[in-house]
Amino acid sequence: MADIRNIVILTGAGISAESGIDTFRDAGGLWEKHRIEDVATPEAFARNPALVQGFYDARRAALATVEPNAAHRSLARLEAEWPHELLLVTQNVDDLHERGGVQDVLHMHGELLSALCGACGARSRWDGPLSDAPACLACGAPALRPDVVWFGEMPYQMRRIYDALARADLFVSIGTSGAVYPAAGFVQEAAASGARTLELNLERSEGSHWFDESRQGRAGELVPAWVD
Ligand SMILES: CC(C)NC(=O)[C@H](Cc1c[nH]c2ccccc12)NC(=O)[C@H](CCCC/N=C(/NCCC(=O)O)S[C@H]1O[C@H](COP(=O)(O)OP(=O)(O)OC[C@H]2O[C@@H](n3cnc4c(N)ncnc43)[C@H](O)[C@@H]2O)[C@@H](O)[C@H]1O)NC(=O)OCc1ccccc1
Numbered sequence: 001m002a003d004i005r006n007i008v009i010l011t012g013a014g015i016s017a018e019s020g021i022d023t024f025r026d027a028g029g030l031w032e033k034h035r036i037e038d039v040a041t042p043e044a045f046a047r048n049p050a051l052v053q054g055f056y057d058a059r060r061a062a063l064a065t066v067e068p069n070a071a072h073r074s075l076a077r078l079e080a081e082w083p084h085e086l087l088l089v090t091q092n093v094d095d096l097h098e099r100g101g102v103q104d105v106l107h108m109h110g111e112l113l114s115a116l117c118g119a120c121g122a123r124s125r126w127d128g129p130l131s132d133a134p135a136c137l138a139c140g141a142p143a144l145r146p147d148v149v150w151f152g153e154m155p156y157q158m159r160r161i162y163d164a165l166a167r168a169d170l171f172v173s174i175g176t177s178g179a180v181y182p183a184a185g186f187v188q189e190a191a192a193s194g195a196r197t198l199e200l201n202l203e204r205s206e207g208s209h210w211f212d213e214s215r216q217g218r219a220g221e222l223v224p225a226w227v228d
Contacts, residue, residue, distance in 0.1 A: 004196070005084040008161075008168045009075065010186055012091045014175020014202055018220045019066045021094055025177050041151050049145075050131060056146040057129040060112040063094060071174065071223035072100025078227045079103060087164040091176060091183050093148050108155040108183065110148035118143035155182060168195040172226075175200070175219045178207030187211060200226060 013023035023029045038044050039055040079086055079102055088105045090097055093112045097105040110116075115126035119141035126144075135142045149155050165171065171190030178184040187197050187210040199205065199214040200222040208214045215222055 004169045006164070006167045007082065007084070007086045007170045007172065008164050008186070008190060008195075009086070009088045009172045009174065010091070010176065010183060011075075011088070011097070011174045012176025012183075014177075015071050015090075015219045015223070016066075016069075016092055016094055016096050017175065017202075018069045018071070018218060019096055021062070021066055021092075021096070023175075025179060036151060040148075042153060045145060045150070053129070053131040053146070056112060056148065057131055059093070060127065061129070063112060063127075066094075066096070068096040068100030069220050071219035072096050072102070074224040074227040076101030076103075085164070085167065087161070089161055089183075089186075091180070106157055106160065108149070108157060108161065110146070110156065112146065112148070114147035115144045116147035117141060118145050123147055158182065161186070162189065165189040165195075166193045168193060171195045171197045173197075173199045173201070173205075173207070173211070174223060175202070176205065178205040198226075 017023050024031045034055060039052050045052045075088060079088065088102060089108055090105055091109050093107065093110055095113055113125060113127050115124050115130060117136035117139060120136060120139035122136055122138035124137055130144055130146060136144055165186055168190050171187060173187060184207055187207055191197050191210065197211045199208055199211040200219060201216060202218060203216055204214060
């Protein structure tokens, strides 16, 4: 680690699995119970907003029943102690990184605890169901939607992410299947700028072959072992 200064870490649903949050593609995962095109696209929301709001209301309510795990807490410790640049990017819409103690996490696919006005773009913290949401507090339009990035929509803060990848000495991917872009392409971006690349995942992923090193195991063990 001596020559490592700038680190970019990407996390996915696998880091929250041991906290009891369903992943997407694993057995019994979200995409087994729901079709992406029914609940996670702008077209689905236009077609059946109640179904989509219900899907996210259930996931938002479930947040109150789960706690961060050792992997979340280890990353908070790393953030507090790392003397150089560290950017933590998550594809997760849960708040377990923050509750695990991380001060600055970039939610590239949005957050369950935030509502977005489809009319004026205003954001507001939201922890209840959105199905019976009042109008937007800023513009009064009845257009509040989950502040998450659906398929076909541009992820958040891509400029900040690509800038950090271009400066990275080390890129670490934790608990993601590498099935969804542009996140699945970050390892190649980092490698192209000369960074070392490490994958920590329960099993080999669609992108494992892009990494210098891929370690298999549970995030709750692999991440503390890597941080300490
Ligand atoms: C399905 C896929 C082929 N489709 C896409 O990638 C699409 C289309 C596309 C764009 N570019 C492409 C290039 C090629 C092909 C397709 C595309 N991408 C988009 O539409 C994106 C938007 C995608 C975002 C969609 N929203 C999500 N989530 C928020 C909502 C919600 O949460 O409901 S995606 C969602 O699924 C993704 C994958 O999930 P993972 O987190 O990886 O979870 P998964 O279940 O798949 O895997 C879990 C892993 O953990 C491991 N694991 C399990 N337990 C543990 C454990 N205990 N410990 C460790 N590991 C564990 C398992 O082994 C497994 O490997 C995450 O990103 C997650 O956020 N937008 C876009 O491209 O805009 C334009 C653009 C253009 C230019 C530049 C930029 C943008």
